[in-house]
Amino acid sequence: MFHKQRTQLNNVVKASFIVSSKLAKALKPFAEREFIKECMLEVCGVLCPEKKNEFEKITLSRRTVVRRIEMMATMANDIKTTLTDRMAGFESFSIALDESTDLSDTAQLAIFIRGIDKEFTVTEELLALQPLKATTTEKDIFNEVQKVFTSFGQPWSKLIGVCTDGAPSVVGLRKRFIGILTEKATELSVQKDDLIVLHCIIHQQNLCSKSIRLHNVMNVVVKTINFIRSRGLNHRQLKTFLDEISAEYNDVTYYCEVRWMSKAKMLKRIYELRNEIADFMKIKDKPLSELSDPKWIFLVELTGYLNDLNLKLQKQGQLVNDLYSHLKAFQIKLRLWESQMQSGNSYHFNTLSAYENIAYAQYAEELKLLSEQFSNRFSDFKNMKECFNLFATPSKCNEQNAPIHLQMELIEI
Template identity: 45%
Template structure:
C-alpha cells in the first residue's frame, strides 16, 4: 500500500466513524488513488480507535496521522467524502473546514477540492420525505404483535402452513437498516389477508387494515419504496466511478418527474401494486404531491454533486461536451479529441475507464489526463466504510 501510494498523482479519502461493541469510537479511513497509468488503488488506510471525544478537531488529527504514515501531503488530494455529520462536514470546526484551513496555510488552493456528502446517505435521507407513519405504524403494530411473542409467532406460522400461504412468516422492520423497510412492506402487503385473519382470531382486529384508502396508501408505499431501494442497491459497491453514480441519480430524478406526471393523470403503469387498486382522483393527486416533494428533496440534497456536473461530463462524455463551456486549459485538447474519428470509435466501443487507460496518455493530453485521473479518484460514497462496520 505504501509503495502504491507513493505513485499517486491524485487521491481521495472517505471517512466514517462508528462505535464498536465496547463503545469505542472507530474512525475508518479509506484511500482511493490513481497513478499516471490510470491504475486505481482503493483500500482501507487505517481504523483509528478514538477513546475520548469525537469532535471535528479530534477526527482531523487522526486523519493527519494516517496521511503522514503513508507519506501523503495535500497537494494531490482531490476529494473528501463523509457521512455529512457536523463533525465531518462543518465549514469551521468540522473536518472539511479544518482541512481547507490547513491546505490554505500550506499555500495549496482548496477551491478545487471536491467535498461530497455520501450519495447513499443522501438517497436514504430523501426517501424519508415520503411521510407514511400512518401506514408503517399500523403494520409495525401488527407485525410486532405476531413476532414479539413466541406463542403468537408459532401460531401464525402454523396458520400459514395450514392454509398453504406463499410465505411462512412476516418480516421485522428495523429503522437503522433502511433497506429492510421494502422487504417488510412487500411481505406484509402480500400476507395482508392472512394477517387480518390471524388478528381476528386473536381478538386484536385492526380496522385500518380493511380500510380501502389505507390499502391504497400501502400499495403506493410498497411501490415507491421498492423503486428507492433498487436505486440504493445500485449505488452500492466498490470501485464505482463518480460518473456512474451521478448518472444513476440523474436518471432517477427524470423517472420521478415522469412518475409524477403519469400519477396525476391516473396512470400507475410504473406502480404495479397500486395498479391493482381502485384509486380515487384525490388519492392520485396526493401521491403526485408526494412524488413532487421527493423530487424537490433530491434536487436540494444533491446540489453539492451538481456543482461538479460539468467536470463529470468532461470526463464521461469528452466527445459530446460543449467546448465553449469547459475550462480554457482543456479546450484545445478536447477539440483535437473530438476531431479524431478513430478515437471516437474506440470511445464508443469501450468503457470510459478503458478508453482513458489505453488511449489518453499523459504526454499527449496532459490536462485531460490529469482531469480524468482526478475524477477516477473521487469517492462517491462512504460505502466501503459502511461495509467495514
C-alpha cells in the same frame, strides 16, 4: 496421487481456518475449538466413518490457532507495506469518511482512499478503521485521519477530494472537519480552492427517502411487526399458523432504521402475507383494517423503486458520472409518475391500480415532494455536471470545462 494428497491437505487447512474464523467472529474462546473438533469427529463417525481420518487431520488446538493469528498479523504488516509503497506513487487521491457505532457502543471511523498514479492505475482500499473511544468531535476525526496519513507516510498535498457521510462532526465550512482542513490548508499544503467536498451519494439518497410523509401507514405496519416479533408466544403462533395454511413465507422480517433497505423488504413481505397476517391479527383481537388501505400499497411499491436505485448506486466499478446518471434518470421517473398520478393514471404502480378510491392527488404530492428533495440534496453534484463530462464524453472535454486535477483523478464517490 501427489496432486490428490496436496488437495486434501489444502482442504484440511482451509477447513481449520473456516472454523477459527467463525469462532473468532462470534467472540468465542480458543478452548472451544477443541470441543468443536470432538463434536465433528463424533458426527463424522456416524454419518461418514470412512472420512474420519480426514477430519482428525483438522488442527484446531489453541497453540495452532495462536500461531496462525501471529502469521496473519505478519501478513497484515506485509499488506500495509505494499499499500504504503503503492500510495507513494499517487499523483493525487481522494478519501471517504464514514463514522458509525458498533455493538459495543464504540464509534468507528472508516477511512477509504482512492488514488491514481502516473500510469492511470486506480487503487481503492480501506485505509484504516479507527476506534473513537472517547468523544467524536471534529478535532478527534481530524486527528485520527492525520494519524493514519502519518503512519502511511501519505502527504496532504496530494489530497483533492473528500467524501463524507454527512455527519455533523464532519461537514461544515467553519468548525467541522472540513472547516479544520480548510483552516490548515496552508500548513498541510492542501489546495483548498481545488478541494472537492461531496456528501456520500448513497446517504443522500436515503435521506431523500425519509421525506415520504406516509408515517401513519408505516407506524401501523411497524407496530404490527413488533407485536408479533417482540413477543415469543405471538411469534411462535404466527409461524405455526403460516405453516398450517402452507403460506409462501413462514415468518415476517424486522425493520431496522439503520439498514434502510430493510424497509422495502419488510413492506413487501407484509404485502405478500397481508391476508394471513390479517387473519392472525383477528384471532388476537387486533384487526387491521389498514391492510386493505391502498396508501400502504403505494408505499410498498415506491420503497421498492427506491431500493432498486440504491442497488444501482452500490455497484462497483462505476464512475461518478454513472452514479449521477442513475439519479437523473430516477428524477425523470419521479416527474413522470407525478404527472400520471395527477391525471389519475397509476400505470407504473401495478399493485395499486387494482384498488378503488385511490388518492391520486395525495400520491402526486408525495412524488412531487420526493422529487424536490432529490433536486435540493444533489445540488452539489448538479453544480459539477460539466466536470463529469470528462468521464462521460472525454473526447469533447478540454481544460476549461474539466480542471486538471480532475483529469488526474478518476473520482468515484
